[in-house]
Amino acid sequence: MPVVGGDLVLLPSRDLSVNRKSQQNMLPARTVTLFYAERRPGTYTMMIQAKLASEERAILLENIDAIDTINCSGSRITVGFSDEASAIVARSWPLGTVLLTLADGCKSGLLIFISI
Amino acid sequence: MNSRLLRARAAAPRIVEFLVVRTNLQQVVEELDVSYGQLIRNPDGGSLTSYTTTITSYFTNPSARTMTSSVFVSTITPSLTSMTYTSTLASASSSSGFMVSSSSTASSDLVPTGSSLVTSATGQTASTSTSASADLSPQSLLTSAAVLDTASSGSSFVASSASFTASNPAVSSESSLVESSASLTIPESASSTSSIVESFMSSSALVVASSDSGPEILSASTAAPSSAFSGESSPVVASLTTSDSASIESTLAPSSTDGDVVSMTTWSLDPSAQAVREIRKKLSTT
Numbered sequence: 267m268p269v270v271g272g273d274l275v276l277l278p279s280r281d282l283s284v285n286r287k288s289q290q291n292m293l294p295a296r297t298v299t300l301f302y303a304e305r306r307p308g309t310y311t312m313m314i315q316a317k318l319a320s321e322e323r324a325i326l327l328e329n330i331d332a333i334d335t336i337n338c339s340g341s342r343i344t345v346g347f348s349d350e351a352s353a354i355v356a357r358s359w360p361l362g363t364v365l366l367t368l369a370d371g372c373k374s375g376l377l378i379f380i381s382i
Numbered sequence: 383m384n385s386r387l388l389r390a391r392a393a394a395p396r397i398v399e400f401l402v403v404r405t406n407l408q409q410v411v412e413e414l415d416v417s418y419g420q421l422i423r424n425p426d427g428g429s430l431t432s433y434t435t436t437i438t439s440y441f442t443n444p445s446a447r448t449m450t451s452s453v454f455v456s457t458i459t460p461s462l463t464s465m466t467y468t469s470t471l472a473s474a475s476s477s478s479g480f481m482v483s484s485s486s487t488a489s490s491d492l493v494p495t496g497s498s499l500v501t502s503a504t505g506q507t508a509s510t511s512t513s514a515s516a517d518l519s520p521q522s523l524l525t526s527a528a529v530l531d532t533a534s535s536g537s538s539f540v541a542s543s544a545s546f547t548a549s550n551p552a553v554s555s556e557s558s559l560v561e562s563s564a565s566l567t568i569p570e571s572a573s574s575t576s577s578i579v580e581s582f583m584s585s586s587a588l589v590v591a592s593s594d595s596g597p598e599i600l601s602a603s604t605a606a607p608s609s610a611f612s613g614e615s616s617p618v619v620a621s622l623t624t625s626d627s628a629s630i631e632s633t634l635a636p637s638s639t640d641g642d643v644v645s646m647t648t649w650s651l652d653p654s655a656q657a658v659r660e661i662r663k664k665l666s667t668t
Contacts, residue, residue: 334396341401341402342399342400342401342402343399343400343402344397344398344399344400345397345398345399345400346396346397347396347397347398348396349396350395350396352396353395353396353397353398356398357398365400
């Protein structure tokens with residue numbers, strides 16, 4: 267746990283510089299950029315660009331504007347889209363695609379702890 | 383949460399359900415590129431008239447044959463009317479090859495000036511600059527990068543510094559957001575050896591904005607993280623040194639010009655600053 271008064275905690279956050287309407291974000295990619303920031307009004311940020319192994323591809327769900335809801339329950343992730351076309355694209359994602367999300371209720375495996 | 387998609391099925395036209403077979407990135411990530419930065423936001427009611435930042439980075443990796451150091455500035459919103467960006471890089475090696483370049487994602491009439499390819503005879507320094515004076519749309523990106531080839535010398539030191547000034551006196555600053563950062567890419571060949579990579583980066587920013595009462599300095603802030611982390615991709619454990627100082631200066635001071643050992647930085651702290659704090663960072667991938 268972070269030490270009170272002495273820690274800087276960078277939380278996984280949505281990258282404001284990403285154009286979430288871009289269809290590119292719907293395509294599984296070998297490289298994903300994870301963005302971290304302090305709670306406002308903090309100024310520290312960190313980005314981790316993760317290059318996956320050659321056979322791996324990933325989708326960062328927070329970068330997709332067409333996603334309305336993300337629910338994690340047990341071994342299932344249910345994603346609700348605002349339009350059917352986006353849902354169709356999502357169904358085309360290959361088996362084995364790595365999904366990354368910051369959604370509440372989903373295990374956050376990429377929280378950055380900075381502690382003294 | 384990171385989950386591997388096993389299969390998807392339709393539960394409703396707009397609903398897609400995925401079955402999770404794993405929830406970590408072990409064995410998935412091959413390379414990590416870690417960047418630090420600052421977000422600068424103007425308070426409500428002012429205009430961003432000037433933003434200047436300088437960022438310095440320093441990287442070592444005894445095993446790396448090549449290393450890429452990049453410094454970039456991105457504007458998020460609103461657009462900026464002008465931006466000047468310069469970058470200078472230096473190496474401890476006397477024989478390393480340098481390649482320096484600048485680029486911009488701005489419109490075609492804003493082709494950056496000063497793009498250059500430099501292979502220095504002495505290998506000590508190289509510089510490049512980029513400037514744009516017309517409209518820079520949101521999410522424009524100016525980049526300066528250097529690739530240091532250490533194959534011939536075994537050197538492991540590269541430092542880069544960059545500064546830029548951006549301005550847009552006409553645009554409301556409510557959502558002004560400027561980010562600058564430096565990054566280090568650990569080559570796969572180096573990360574696999576678990577070699578130690580040290581990096582140092584400092585940045586300072588001065589934001590001048592106008593309000594009803596006229597121009598005023600809104601903030602002068604610094605971020606000076608220094609990190610040493612292993613090249614192993616998972617998990618990544620890093621240590622950072624930072625300070626809450628309102629002004630902090632640093633001097634790159636390599637202790638050796640012909641070996642792999644490079645000393646840490648000399649710090650000059652504002653007398654009113656809090657003591658430099660040693661903080662540790664852990665990136666959990668489990």
